[in-house]
Amino acid sequence: MKLVRYGTPGSEKPGLIDADGKIRDLSAHIADLEGEALSPESLARIAALSPASLPEVAGNPRLGSCVAQPGNFIAVGLNYADHAAESNLPVPKEPVLFNKAPSCVVGPNDDVVIPRGSLKTDWEVELAIVIGKRASYVEEKDALSYVAGYAVCNDVSERAYQTEGTGQWMKGKGCPTFGPLGPWLVTTDEVDDVQDLDMWLDVNGERMQTGSTKTMIFGVAHIVHYISQFMILEPGDVITTGTPPGVGMGKKPPRYLKPGEVITLGIEKLGTQKQTTVAWSA
Known part of the structure; x- marks a missing residue:
């Protein structure tokens, strides 16, 4: 579904x-x-x-996030070896975890707000996992049974907030509108192999990212298993699983978002998103 x-x-x-x-x-x-x-x-x-x-919905209504505001919005960093390389960071030996603020979740086609004073707002197309049942100390062989479905996520990031100063990733990941999710939550029965899905992202019609979930360092089952060793995952929690290469930070020279740009992105079988960047205003 x-x-x-x-x-x-x-x-x-x-x-x-x-x-x-x-x-x-x-x-x-x-x-x-x-x-x-x-x-x-x-x-x-x-x-x-x-x-x-079921009643048919008339017209073309706005789509909200495909999951209501999650209790936990967890992200996995550096989960593609070639993205780690463009970030000048070593390939991790186990998943790198950080939090995105649940309040950053928005619809798949809502505007992305560039934060006040930001000069380094960036894009990241990612596969998101939506948890369907309470998960604690889950075995990897059973992990997919805890998944309700999958969605497209744009893990919007502010690189100065993330890596400069005290360098805490969550500061650059949880700004308002930095978590577009959707268009749909696609249930697991519609995804034959979650580890073989093409993914892409364009800015103003120019291809920036091309990748596949088959090149993830840590797959979906391992990620759910691993996180469940350290915390309880509840139904509706979201885990976004990392991005392939092609982010603005990795361009030579780096290329960051400005107000008035259009981001389009998608993942095979999971649909597409389209956002316009706008300047922060009080």
């Missing part, structure tokens, strides 16, 4: 995409795409519904 949240910010409703690409309203069956609504049992109940029995 392809599950969505649609409507004005703060008033989104849950829906699913039918075979004709139309949104069908799910609000009579679940309150939102969060928490226990993403459990295997809940997803099975939704899958058993006939899309034709």
Whole structure:
């Protein structure tokens, strides 16, 4: 299934995409795409519904984040060897973890706000994992059974905040609008091999990133297993899994975002996003 949240910010409703690409309203069956609504049992109940029995949503509404604001928004850094190289950092021996602020989550086509005083706002196309059931000390062989689905994430980053001064990554990763998610939450049954999905990102129509999840250093199962050794993952939590090469920081010379630019990105089977950058205003 392809599950969505649609409507004005703060008033989104849950829906699913039918075979004709139309949104069908799910609000009579679940309150939102969060928490226990993403459990295997809940997803099975939704899958058993006939899309034709659900109200069709008229027009072309705004899409919100495909998951309501997660309790945890965890990111994996340097998870592609060639991206580590362009960052002048060694290939990690185990996953590098940091937090993105849950408050940075926005819809897939919402504007990206360049923070006040920023000179180094950057882009990163990433595969996001959405957790479907409580996970603690999960074995790697069982890890995929804890996943509700996958989504596209733009892990927008401010490199000066991230690496200069005290160099704390979370400062450059959690600014408002730095977490576009969607367009859809694609359930695991629609993704034959999550470790073989093409991914790309353009800025103003120029290809910046081309990659595939098959070159991830640590795959989805290992990531879920690994994080669950250190914290409890709850339904609706999001893990974004790293980016292939081609970020602005790695260009020669570096190339960063300015107001008025258009970012388009996508991952095979998971859909596409389109954002316009805007300047911060009080």
